[in-house]
Amino acid sequence: MGSATTQALSVTNAALGAASGIDLTVASELFQAARAVGASSHLSAALADFPAPAEARAKVVADVFGPVFAPVTVELLTTVTQQRWSSVADLVDGIEELAVRAASVAAPDGDLGAELFRFFRTVAENPELELALGSRVGDSAAKSQLVASLLEGRESGAAVLVISSLVRQTRGRRVRDILTRAMAIVGDQRSQLIATVVTASELTPAQSDRLTATLSQRYGADIALNIVIDPSIVGGLRVQIADDVIDASVSARLADLRQRLAG
Structure with missing residues (x-):
């Protein structure tokens, strides 16, 4: 990801945070816009024509999306197209990311x-x-x-x-x-780290709560658990957060023991 795209994402995400009336209709319209821009070389070229005046790109957004989309959606798309993106592909990805974030905002109580x-x-x-x-x-x-x-x-x-x-x-x-x-x-969007937890059997609510609290304390952030049941690990847990892996599974311990005995 280029530096221009990084800055553009920061601005557009801030615009979403400041917007009101974000619902699933807005998220759906943003997804539709991403598909439209991704499918049309003429539209993507017009919106990614960064040397062109910002007003010209805003007019394209208004002409194409204004008659059919909600005002807040058009405002967000206008903000997106005012930014400099490293490539046309990054522009499409940026609109798509905004759509995913909007869906998350529209469903705050769901997981x-x-x-x-x-x-x-x-x-x-x-x-x-x-x-x-x-x-x-x-x-x-x-x-x-x-x-x-x-x-x-x-x-x-x-x-x-x-x-x-x-x-x-x-x-x-x-x-x-x-x-x-x-x-x-x-x-x-929800300021959470995602922990993929592999376990031999389903965790009880109490075990999930303890694990979440332990990981939150260790990483200094809210943790969301994604649980995978895999009997082959025999017992214990394997936890992955980004590139960090904590393997406390029985199968890993047995493999380590076998390696030591063999070596």
Whole structure:
């Protein structure tokens, strides 16, 4: 990510934080805008024409999106296009990131990150589903409908919106990579670190609370747990936060013991 994009993201994220009336409609419109810009070389060129006056780019936003989108959505898109992005691809990614953040803002009481992680695990465990959603030749609307049919009634409206929107325009990215990025964005929006916890059996609420408190104290931040059940670790836990791995599993201890005996 270039320095221009880093600065642009900072400005647009601040604009979202200052905006009022952010709901799932706004998030949906931002996703629609990301798809429109990503699919049209003419539109993306006009909005990424950084030598052009800012007023000209604002007029393009007003002309294209003003008649159909909510005023707050148009204001956010105008802010996005006023920034200098390192590339057109970064501009599209920036709008998409803003959409994910808006969905998180619109559902403050839900655990959007956990819902995204559950679908991530579903995709990881079903190669045929990942192939169907990631295919470059598949109909994008059909992919969105497939996600909706799988998640409607099981996950929140915010989760259905985010996942069904992201799979409509993968832009050559793997579905799991897209979901991983979305989880990181939601965690950042909520000022949380994401801990992926691998355990041999389901944790009790008390165990989850103790683990969360311990990790929060260690890292000095709020922690969101993503739990993976894997009997092969036998017992104990393996915890990963970003690149930091804490492996206290029985299988790891046994492997270490075997290595010492062999060496």
